[in-house]
Amino acid sequence: MTSPYLAALNTATKYPSIPTYHALDPKNGGLLDRPTTFEGDVILTEKVDGTNGRIVLLPDGDYFIGSREELLYAKGDRIENPALSIVEALKPLADRLKPRDEHGQIVMFFLEVYGRKIGGAAKQYTGHGSLGYRLFDIACLLPDVLDWPREQISTWRDNGGQRFCTEATLQRAAEAEAIELTPRLETVPGEWLPTGIEDMAAFLAGRLPVTRVALDEGAGHQPEGIVLRTADRSVIAKARFQDYTRTLKRRANRR
Structure with a gap:
């Protein structure tokens, strides 16, 4: 990619990383007893194990897929x-x-593309090579951002510069465009969320015993995990089964 415009557009429209619900130990990748604090209602959605895709829609109708x-x-x-x-x-x-x-902003649709031969978990969603996608976020930005130096754009993005839709707006947009969202599992008060690692592992298993986005009858149905988010998306975190399994196994081996 040689065009400065495309390079800036690519940088500005990347999806920022979502932290884990329990902080990761930088030494071994295990989970630490430091859960994310949520206040008010928390929306639980299935985290689909595929590859992150984005549609970048420009005000003039042009678009990019990334x-x-x-x-x-x-x-x-x-x-x-x-x-x-x-x-x-x-x-x-x-x-x-x-x-x-109507304000001339660039709009980004973030979707998980999954199935087929995408990653090691593809067989959990399809046994026949099916391909699917689910919308999980929409954000927007003003085109002026693209005039900044790329390092400044990266810092802006990673510090919450992109303006994400609230849950209500996301659902309305998905309905208007006839796009399936990642499954909404439940909405719970923040104080109901487990703080312990073992308790969170049990919480995950109870809320999502099998995937809800299987593409055909040949799927293995093992889910990846859950994304937790406030209605205004001011706080968001992910909880993956494999992180809890690995951490609890490591702790059991120490005993």
Whole structure:
């Protein structure tokens, strides 16, 4: 990617990392007894184990499709990269999306593309090579951001510069565009969330015993985990089964 504009667009529209519900130990990748603090209602959604895709919709109707790290396709075949089936999965959706922001903002649709041969968990969602996607976030930004130096853009993005939709707005947009969201499991008061690692492992198993996004009858149905978020998305965290299993096994071996 040589164009300064495309480089800035790519940097500004990447999805920021979501922290784990219990902090990760930088020494061994295990979980620490430091849970995320939530206040008020917390929305629980399934975390789908695929690859992060994005549709970047410009105010003039132009669009780009990208992976988590790079732009893969531009409207009119100006860029084309078939990596991880992301373009194949998302191009029909991108073709029918229309600019919806009256303030001239760039709108980003963030989706999990999964199934087929995407990652080691693909077989949990399909036994027949099916491919699917689910919308999990929408954010926007003003085009002026693209005039900044790339390092400044990265810092801005990683410190919450992108303006994400609230849960209510996200649901309305998904309905208006006929896009399936990642499954909404339950809404619970923040004080109900477990603080201990063992208790959180049990909480996950009780809320999501099997995936809700299987693509066909041949799927293995083992889920990846849950995303926890406030209605205004001011606090968001993820809890993955494998992190809790690994941490509890390591603790048991020490005894």
